[in-house]
Amino acid sequence: MSDPVLAHLLADRTAFVARLAALVACPSVSTDPAYAPGMAEARGWWCARLAALGFRGVREVAAGGHPAVTAHWHGAGSAAPTLLVYGHYDVQPADPVAAWTSPPFALTPRHGRLHGRGVSDDKGPSLLAIETLGAFLAVEGRLPCNVTILLEGEEEVGSATLGRILEANRALFAADAVLSADGARWRADLPTMTIATRGVAALELSVRSAGKDLHSGRYGGVVANAAQALAQLLASLRDSSGEIAVAGFADGAALPDAATRADLARIPFDVAAHDAAIGAPPSGLTTAQFLERLWLRPTLEVNGLWGGYTGPGGKTVIPNLAQAKLSMRLVPGQDPARVVAAVAAHLRRHCPPGVALEITTHRDGSRATEVPGRHPLLLAAEAALEATTGRAPLRVRMGATLPLSDIVQRVLGLHTVMFSFATADEDFHAPDENWRESAIPEGFAAWVALLRRVGGPRRADFAG
Amino acid sequence: MSDPVLAHLLADRTAFVARLAALVACPSVSTDPAYAPGMAEARGWWCARLAALGFRGVREVAAGGHPAVTAHWHGAGSAAPTLLVYGHYDVQPADPVAAWTSPPFALTPRHGRLHGRGVSDDKGPSLLAIETLGAFLAVEGRLPCNVTILLEGEEEVGSATLGRILEANRALFAADAVLSADGARWRADLPTMTIATRGVAALELSVRSAGKDLHSGRYGGVVANAAQALAQLLASLRDSSGEIAVAGFADGAALPDAATRADLARIPFDVAAHDAAIGAPPSGLTTAQFLERLWLRPTLEVNGLWGGYTGPGGKTVIPNLAQAKLSMRLVPGQDPARVVAAVAAHLRRHCPPGVALEITTHRDGSRATEVPGRHPLLLAAEAALEATTGRAPLRVRMGATLPLSDIVQRVLGLHTVMFSFATADEDFHAPDENWRESAIPEGFAAWVALLRRVGGPRRADFAG
Numbered sequence: 001m002s003d004p005v006l007a008h009l010l011a012d013r014t015a016f017v018a019r020l021a022a023l024v025a026c027p028s029v030s031t032d033p034a035y036a037p038g039m040a041e042a043r044g045w046w047c048a049r050l051a052a053l054g055f056r057g058v059r060e061v062a063a064g065g066h067p068a069v070t071a072h073w074h075g076a077g078s079a080a081p082t083l084l085v086y087g088h089y090d091v092q093p094a095d096p097v098a099a100w101t102s103p104p105f106a107l108t109p110r111h112g113r114l115h116g117r118g119v120s121d122d123k124g125p126s127l128l129a130i131e132t133l134g135a136f137l138a139v140e141g142r143l144p145c146n147v148t149i150l151l152e153g154e155e156e157v158g159s160a161t162l163g164r165i166l167e168a169n170r171a172l173f174a175a176d177a178v179l180s181a182d183g184a185r186w187r188a189d190l191p192t193m194t195i196a197t198r199g200v201a202a203l204e205l206s207v208r209s210a211g212k213d214l215h216s217g218r219y220g221g222v223v224a225n226a227a228q229a230l231a232q233l234l235a236s237l238r239d240s241s242g243e244i245a246v247a248g249f250a251d252g253a254a255l256p257d258a259a260t261r262a263d264l265a266r267i268p269f270d271v272a273a274h275d276a277a278i279g280a281p282p283s284g285l286t287t288a289q290f291l292e293r294l295w296l297r298p299t300l301e302v303n304g305l306w307g308g309y310t311g312p313g314g315k316t317v318i319p320n321l322a323q324a325k326l327s328m329r330l331v332p333g334q335d336p337a338r339v340v341a342a343v344a345a346h347l348r349r350h351c352p353p354g355v356a357l358e359i360t361t362h363r364d365g366s367r368a369t370e371v372p373g374r375h376p377l378l379l380a381a382e383a384a385l386e387a388t389t390g391r392a393p394l395r396v397r398m399g400a401t402l403p404l405s406d407i408v409q410r411v412l413g414l415h416t417v418m419f420s421f422a423t424a425d426e427d428f429h430a431p432d433e434n435w436r437e438s439a440i441p442e443g444f445a446a447w448v449a450l451l452r453r454v455g456g457p458r459r460a461d462f463a464g
Numbered sequence: 465m466s467d468p469v470l471a472h473l474l475a476d477r478t479a480f481v482a483r484l485a486a487l488v489a490c491p492s493v494s495t496d497p498a499y500a501p502g503m504a505e506a507r508g509w510w511c512a513r514l515a516a517l518g519f520r521g522v523r524e525v526a527a528g529g530h531p532a533v534t535a536h537w538h539g540a541g542s543a544a545p546t547l548l549v550y551g552h553y554d555v556q557p558a559d560p561v562a563a564w565t566s567p568p569f570a571l572t573p574r575h576g577r578l579h580g581r582g583v584s585d586d587k588g589p590s591l592l593a594i595e596t597l598g599a600f601l602a603v604e605g606r607l608p609c610n611v612t613i614l615l616e617g618e619e620e621v622g623s624a625t626l627g628r629i630l631e632a633n634r635a636l637f638a639a640d641a642v643l644s645a646d647g648a649r650w651r652a653d654l655p656t657m658t659i660a661t662r663g664v665a666a667l668e669l670s671v672r673s674a675g676k677d678l679h680s681g682r683y684g685g686v687v688a689n690a691a692q693a694l695a696q697l698l699a700s701l702r703d704s705s706g707e708i709a710v711a712g713f714a715d716g717a718a719l720p721d722a723a724t725r726a727d728l729a730r731i732p733f734d735v736a737a738h739d740a741a742i743g744a745p746p747s748g749l750t751t752a753q754f755l756e757r758l759w760l761r762p763t764l765e766v767n768g769l770w771g772g773y774t775g776p777g778g779k780t781v782i783p784n785l786a787q788a789k790l791s792m793r794l795v796p797g798q799d800p801a802r803v804v805a806a807v808a809a810h811l812r813r814h815c816p817p818g819v820a821l822e823i824t825t826h827r828d829g830s831r832a833t834e835v836p837g838r839h840p841l842l843l844a845a846e847a848a849l850e851a852t853t854g855r856a857p858l859r860v861r862m863g864a865t866l867p868l869s870d871i872v873q874r875v876l877g878l879h880t881v882m883f884s885f886a887t888a889d890e891d892f893h894a895p896d897e898n899w900r901e902s903a904i905p906e907g908f909a910a911w912v913a914l915l916r917r918v919g920g921p922r923r924a925d926f927a928g
Binding site: 031228235242313314324 | 495496556557559560563621622648662664666668673674675676677678680681682683684685686687689691692694696697698702706738739742743744745747749754757758761763765766768770771774775777778780781782783784786788789791793816817818819820826827862864865892893894895896
């Protein structure tokens with residue numbers, strides 16, 4: 001361990017965990033307006049920390065939504081590339097809180113993992129990146145390349161205003177590539193680089209049958225049941241084999257070819273163990289089928305549904321209102337707005353008699369993205385992982401979405417390389433979200449190795 | 465107005481409303497254990513009032529559930545019939561509380577109606593009956609017949625232990641017929657006697673796909689969605705024309721014949737006005753079709769469903785658990801246990817792959833019931849209504865259930881005549897439950913007239 005920056009980081013590990021605990025303690029749930037104070041706390045924490053580490057231009061930038069936090073260090077000269085280093089400070093709701101083993105906003109170590117909402121997605125991985133950059137400044141007084149930092153506050157709500165923030169501040173965020181501390185690595189036991197993400201789109205629907213809930217004895221048989229109608233609408237989204245039955249849903253979708261399927265079959269992956277680990281019955285899928293469904297095929301999920309009486313005991317009521325939230329994961333070639341329109345048209349076509357259907361969308365979706373195989377930042381990241389793990393990383397894909405990748409491509413014309421030290425099994429978006437303690441030294445080593453390599457390629461290399 | 469008992473009651477009307485307000489203020493929600501104190505409050509109120517009115521044997525009787533309140537006056541002699549006068553002190557949940565115009569447990573007059581949970585079902589109508597009996601004792605020192613009072617605490621939870629209470633206290637509740645203050649009259653503009661009720665049965669189901677909620681990007685496509693599976697199961701309960709598609713569901717059901725349908729067609733009823741009044745789109749049904757569906761055909765309703773994320777904004781989660789409550793209304797010939805078994809078998813047969821289905825039942829159901837057309841108490845009630853309204857009442861049926869009628873038939877061998885002064889449009893089981901103020905003088909007059917007529921038939925007349 002001859003690298004002085006890495007040595008500095010490893011010596012400071014206890015303070016790192018204490019800082020992470022302070023950041024996790026800020027309940028920065030972006031989707032729920034009730035958590036606005038937690039959002040402000042998290043921004044305040046980050047601004048103070050970035051200033052203390054020596055970054056310039058620490059400020060909040062907003063475009064009608066939760067502000068992003070930005071800062072920069074541009075002292076490497078105009079021949080050196082500029083990286084836009086990305087993370088996000090917002091988190092998913094902790095709901096259902098009762099399902100957590102320890103309080104969601106109190107960082108709690110257990111069995112070699114740190115537990116808390118956002119610890120893995122994305123507070124821990126973001127802090128790894130920023131503290132590594134800070135260590136370069138502390139130990140060497142400079143960074144190997146120019147760096148602009150962007151910590152978003154709306155990643156968990158589809159990066160609702162990120163595009164507008166970038167559009168309004170193009171000069172501030174001008175860069176050669178995006179290096180993201182978000183976008184978890186696939187597995188802890190295998191070095192991987194994630195080269196593609198699925199897109200996402202979402203909508204909500206409500207079904208109304210009468211002016212109010214009605215007694216099931218006094219009205220049963222002569223008025224439509226909104227909960228029944230909702231169930232029929234949701235069921236209509238699938239055919240009898242369980243496949244998505246929405247006309248136009250997959251229009252334009254690039255489906256995998258035989259070569260891609262063969263590549264998938266060569267990836268070491270135990271489907272049965274995966275099913276068992278999540279407590280699901282055996283899916284019976286082959287590795288290639290499993291990975292194709294997860295990475296290269298679109299999905300349509302009911303994220304939540306509700307209507308009528310849901311308390312203890314019974315209530316013989318006919319619900320007049322039932323609602324559901326739907327979201328879709330998209331593959332290259334699918335346009336989020338067209339997919340939402342196809343689902344909405346399907347729902348309107350299949351709406352049973354006696355109820356009124358209302359469909360709402362709260363945010364733009366994101367397209368699927370893929371980073372070119374010869375991108376210099378991708379190659380540098382692969383080299384850094386090989387150097388620090390001793391194994392050449394495998395190129396994989398991700399079933400989830402980084403709206404970031406789509407937005408920076410569209411607004412700034414930049415590709416995004418994901419370099420996160422979260423792992424996909426860490427229950428982000430679920431109770432008991434956690435982060436491996438071992439990710440801290442692994443992440444420090446890899447970030448130091450990557451940044452030293454980014455000093456190598458000249459800015460012009462990024463143009464391709 | 466020459467009847468001194470009626471004059472006494474009408475003079476005391478303000479005090480009646482004050483007493484009703486005190487009773488409504490007891491939040492006696494039987495289905496939710498959190499309301500046990502409100503249940504006890506309501507029992508305490510009734511015991512004190514019954515004793516003050518001069519009834520004997522005031523006490524609570526229980527058989528493992530919420531106690532019933534009972535009292536009696538048996539001074540009319542053994543040749544006079546004994547009526548078991550029934551009401552219930554429990555109420556439906558007030559949920560959703562936000563939908564109420566005034567607080568549910570604060571009696572609030574508005575537009576000629578008294579509003580509050582339970583005011584119509586069944587606190588107001590029960591209090592009418594008991595206060596009328598009390599007025600006979602106050603004015604005349606006696607009742608025209610022997611009376612035993614039974615105020616149940618579990619009507620809104622399917623009269624879960626009423627059968628056991630009666631079985632354990634057969635001597636206490638021995639009578640010639642049941643006269644129920646529950647079982648709302650059909651309409652306010654037309655004197656009616658309800659001669660039949662539908663039965664009821666219920667079950668809950670839960671669908672589980674994995675050990676916990678999962679991220680829709682990182683698992684979408686390779687794990688079953690419990691909410692989607694629930695929707696498919698509920699949708700499978702209906703065929704493409706919306707009819708119940710459960711094998712064995714209607715086994716043994718007595719379907720209406722042509723003569724019954726012709727009777728239905730002669731009942732004055734405006735279907736379009738009814739649809740408009742409840743805020744539903746026009747059903748397009750004829751009066752005969754409407755009444756057949758409401759009175760003479762079984763139903764299967766989703767009373768509530770829930771699963772996944774239901775808060776504000778979006779959450780891209782795959783729910784691992786989704787649940788629903790179902791209830792059915794039954795017609796003569798259907799056995800509640802066999803109907804539940806048929807629905808459960810259907811659900812098991814239609815359960816999609818990748819999820820585990822669990823079905824639970826919390827209570828026994830009730831059979832449909834019908835009172836014989838020549839029953840002396842029915843004839844006395846019809847005569848009382850004709851005398852006080854000037855019109856011969858129409859015989860109608862009820863889509864709702866009085867488990868009472870089934871239980872007293874089974875345990876005590878008694879028929880039940882419903883003599884309620886609630887009306888079916890008063891939103892019981894829904895927000896803004898209300899009761900017409902005009903029901904108070906109408907009810908007083910009718911109860912006085914009926915009780916004077918029950919003094920007429922000798923006990924032996926009830927044997928048929």
